[in-house]
Amino acid sequence: MNRREILALSGALAAASLAGCAGGDGSQTETETDETPSTDTPTETPTETPDGEPPTGEPTVDNEQLAALAAGNAEFALDLHSHLAAKDGGNQFLSPYSISVALAMTYAGARGETRTQMEETLRYTLGDEVHPAFSDLQAALESRETAKNRVEDEEVDAFQLAVANALWGQEGYPFSDEYLSVLEENYGSGLREADFTNDPDGERKRINQWVADQTEDRIEDLLPADAITPQTVLVLTNAIYFMASWLHKFDPKNTEDGIFTALDGTESTVPLMQQELEANYADLPTAQAVELPYIGEEVSMVLMLPDEGEFESFEQNLDTSRLFGIFQELSRAQGTLVFPRFEFETEVQLSDALSELGMPIAFGSGADFSGMVEGDQSGLMIDEVYHKTFVSVDEEGTEAAASTAVVMMESLPPQWDELRFDRPFLFCIRDKPTDAVLFYGRVVDAGAAQDEN
Incomplete structure (x- = not known):
């Protein structure tokens, strides 16, 4: 049964239910539905977190903090929309929720100025409390995940809202246990080991398949060719799928x-x-x-x-x-x-937009994501943020899907082709712990500075 048939069937049942409940004045009461959370949570391997598994943490934020999260997310959404619309005057459809969640999982490992720029650009006004706030928000969405109506002997989905997060990390990489715990507790995203070093394109296809599975195949090929390289260390993904019939459908x-x-x-x-x-x-x-x-x-x-x-x-x-x-x-x-009626897709890469909106450090070699790793390693940076959406609106209702992937890589040390000291140069000898300059000099004529012996 395709989407249009499902929505038409569920819409017809809703109309019948409303007609049965209507009073003499024509007023309508809310449709009765059996809200049953989806239990379809396939796993790729026994050691990985099931797809769509909700966060494990208990609700810890109050309504005021949830309101602050929603307001901040809306402010970021309008900033990003305006920025992208100014560059492309065509149709546009984004999921600020998906983008914010994927980047919040990244923000959990950010430190220093990288963290400051991210929270200002993404409007994370709650600091570390943004993670339990997103956990509570996802729990609220999970409670509205699936409503089913029965038509004869068949159950049809009248309303679906499914959210899933996943974390893909290079096998053997020293990710911080504390960082992984924050993501597991608040986003339900356990670490899935990946071999980016030896099979980058295979892992790209694996991630793309996960996204397609979570979005009913509406989001395909989120990560384009060459999005994953042997330098990729971590990919953080969010997917959201929505399908619902109108309460009052169009004839x-x-x-x-x-x-x-x-x-x-x-x-x-x-x-x-x-x-x-x-x-x-x-x-x-x-x-x-x-x-x-x-x-x-x-x-x-x-x-x-x-x-x-x-x-x-x-x-x-x-x-x-x-x-x-x-x-x-x-x-x-x-x-x-x-x-x-309308239907279209939007596909964007967000590194330039996010940099221009205020968080350029995260995309350069000076990024500080040291909270993601054990020890002193802090060479991680965001390579790119990929976002893809789909929306379809017709007489029966709406179908929408979105996914975001934050691809992180280990920055490589700067390289030079050849550095030839064949002209005058300066040099010094310093004490590294104190930066005390012990000797300082220049060589302007190397020929005159040769040992005659």
């Missing part, structure tokens, strides 16, 4: 072709869905917003339509306080909604 019979005017003024013919409904709505100074709930009503899509000619200004000025303010402005109203 395909009402879908008609219509004109969509793009940002540059060009026009195209697209299928426009439409329905009359009661939903949360906000009439803003330069835009309108409407909220479309999914079945279960715990997750929704918020659509924001700036006034004609106001899109770029509205987008550029949308910050966290304004976004959350829109959420608060939403209230019940009735009207007609006309909305296009």
Whole structure:
């Protein structure tokens, strides 16, 4: 049964359930579902953490800290969106949650200025408490992971939200037990040994297969050719998959072709869905917003339509306080909604964007990820951050998937082709522990400085 069939079937059941529960005034009550967390957790080997295994830590943060995490993540999302949109004016779809989780697992091993730049750029305002906060957030998402409805003798998924993390490390590398414990406890990501040194492309394909498995094959080839090299030491991955039917689905019979005017003024013919409904709505100074709930009503899509000619200004000025303010402005109203079907993918490499947003040290040889390793080894740096997403919206509901991979490598010592001291030079003899210069001199004529004996 494909996605459209599943959503149609679950949507039909939801409609029947709502009709059965409707009162004489036409009001609707929440659809009853049997929420059952998914138990499909295959393992690659008996020693590895099962895919999708939730974090092992107990909830340790309060609602205020969770709110701070959400606000920081939204602020980072809007920063990154604006930065990427300024470089590419096309369609864009990101998962700030996926990016933030993958980089939070990296941040757990960052120290010094590397850590400071990461927490400022990624808006990790909670410091070390960001890890239990992400653990609690994932636990909350896990509680909404799967809702099933029964149609005749078959159970169909009306709502799916699955999150998984994984850690892939070079076998024999001295990773810190303390670092691995933080990731296991808060992200459920046990270490999977990999042989990047001898089989980099094989390990790349293995990681890509894991991502595809976690996202119902919607995210394939997250890591492109040559993304993994013999210098790769660690890859941190997050995957998120979402599929849900609308609480109030669109009737395909009402879908008609219509004109969509793009940002540059060009026009195209697209299928426009439409329905009359009661939903949360906000009439803003330069835009309108409407909220479309999914079945279960715990997750929704918020659509924001700036006034004609106001899109770029509205987008550029949308910050966290304004976004959350829109959420608060939403209230019940009735009207007609006309909305296009769409489906597309986004694929980006984020090293340049993240560097320009404020964390360049993490991507250079001066990075300090010494918290990841035992002893004095601290030569790790982020090589690249890969992010890929998929979204499909139609009359039945929405399917979305995303994955992020942070690829880390051991920085190589600088090399030179040949350094020839065949012209005047300076030299000194120093005491290394104190930097005391014991002797200092120059050689401007090596021919005159030869031992005659």
